[in-house]
Amino acid sequence: MYVCLCKGVTDKQISKAVESGACTMRDLRQEFGVGSQCGKCTCHARDVLHDSLHAR
């Protein structure tokens, strides 16, 4: 499922990134540009990030 439409980033990509060490929104923004355009995905991306961190 897409989390960030502007950058075409999916929840799977985010959990993969977390597996390889990403742990903050800044990491996701640097890696994929999540939230760097319209910003609408920020809340959802944060939820996905936190879920992935807890599942780690």
Ligand code: FES
């Ligand atoms: Fe992520 Fe627009 S949907 S920046």
